[in-house]
Amino acid sequence: MHTFEYVRATDTREVVQLLADDPAAACLAGGTTQLDLMKDGVLEPPTLIDITRLPLHGIERRGEILHVGALVTMEELAADATVAERLPMVRESLLQGASVQLRNMATIGGNLLQRTRCRYFRDPTVSACNKRTPDSGCAAVEGVARMHAVLGASERCIALHASDLAVALVALDAAVHVQGPSHSRTVPLTEFYLTAAESPQRENVLEHAELITEVEIPLPPAAARSGYLKVRDRTSYEFALTSAAVLLVVDHATIRQARVGLGGVGTKPWRAYEAEHVLTGAPATTATFLDAADATMRDAWTVPGTAFKVPLARRTLVRELQNVSGVDV
Template sequence: MRAFDYVRATDTREAVRLLADDPAASCLAGGTTQLDLMKDGILEPPRLIDITRLPLHGIEHRGESVHVGALVTMEELAADATVAERLPMVREALLLGASVQLRNMATIGGNLLQRTRCRYFRDPTVGECNKRSPGSGCAAVQGAARMHAVLGASERCIALHASDLAVALVALDAVVHIQGPAESRSVPLTEFYLTADVSPERENVLEHAELITGVEIPLPPSAARSGYLKVRDRASYEFALASAAVLLVVEGGTIRQARVGLGGVGTKPWRAYEAEHVLTGAPATTATFLQAAEATMRDAWTVPGTEFKVPLARRTLVRELQNVSRVMA
């Protein structure tokens, strides 16, 4: 790790100003991803701006939404009573996303901004990585690719977005609040991320001198049921091979509302609109769930080593639709 300057910001506008004054500076919050990338030599910021003292720590319940400060930890959000009662798939995604030690350090803003776990991106000796060096190619396309993406992927990049929480939040139409040098803005999380087939080097719409200040999570109808299913190689502290965040409102055996997010298969947290279209207004049956899963994975882009993810993602989605709707196979 190279030497760097350390500055502690005292308020949000100061942090934004410090970022604007130094195009190469980075922010430091929980550091669970940032420090790993610095140790690996992937990131070498000359200055770190510590934002842990900024007033972005609270969880507020405002009407039919929950407002979460960017510096709230994963563990704090998982322990919130409203999240446990009304947003079980968010709580499950948080608890399945990291060990207790990491959940007590990792922040919500940092989780949404975490970089890919692609082994080629994180190995500076690999020259072919469009995410690190645009135009250099993608070593993963020809290499070992088991943990890579099949949605939003192309020969340019198949790096996987690893956040569990973001999968649940995109399904819930969460909104990210952002502070910039001149103004603040709010961006739906479904529009915040960019697919790797378009811009491997740029993963989201956040500009350099902008800072996530919070996330607004709409509360679903009280009749809704939701859950998060994560399929992985081992039961503890492992990234998803496939995951599904599902919210359903079922009345009289008919699905009145459906929200679906997929993880472990996309270059960004994947909102499965095709599945929602099939599900809405249809009977809550396994046959419907199979049709929804088929529609979701129809345009998957695979390489040798990732083909298995297509049927696995289908089965994962069907299983969680069954779990949430309480329809047995």
């Protein structure tokens, strides 16, 4: 790892000003992604700003919105009573997203900003990576691509967004509060992420001198049921091959409301609007669920190593729709 200057900050505005003054500086919270990338030589910030002492901790329910500080850990959010009662798919995505050791370190803000696990992006000896070096090519398209994306992908980049939590939050219309040097703004997560097809080298709309301070999660109706299903090579800590976050409100066997997010298949946490359109107002049947899954995966872009994900993603979504709705398999 290269040498760097370490700065410990205690004020949010101090952090964004430090970032504004140094275009190459980076922040450190739990460090579960940042330090890995620095050890691999992918990132070499000259200054590392420790933000763990910023006043961005705490979880507070205000009416029907849950406000979560960016420095709340994954384990703290999973243990929250409101999350357990009203947001089971968020809790399940957290518990399945990392080992308990990592959940005690990793922060919510950091989880949403985690970089791709693409082996080619994380190997500086690979020259063809549009995410690291624009217009250099994409080694994954011709290489081993089993853990890569099929939605939002193109010949320019098929790097997968690996977050489990972000999939659930995108489905719930969560938003992030962002602080800049002279401004603040709120960005819906559905507008926060960029696909690799749009911009391989840029994964979200966050500017360099901006900091996520809070995540805002609208609580679903009390009648809603939700869940998160993660399909992976092994039950212990592993990244998703495919996953589905599903929330349904079913009334007299008719789906009145549907929210669907997909993981393990997108270059960003994928909101499955096509599936929601098919589901809303339709009977809660396996036939409806199959139609929704087909609509979601219709525009998948595959290479030989990722083609298996299309049928697997369909089956994953259908199974979780069955689980949440109570329809027999």
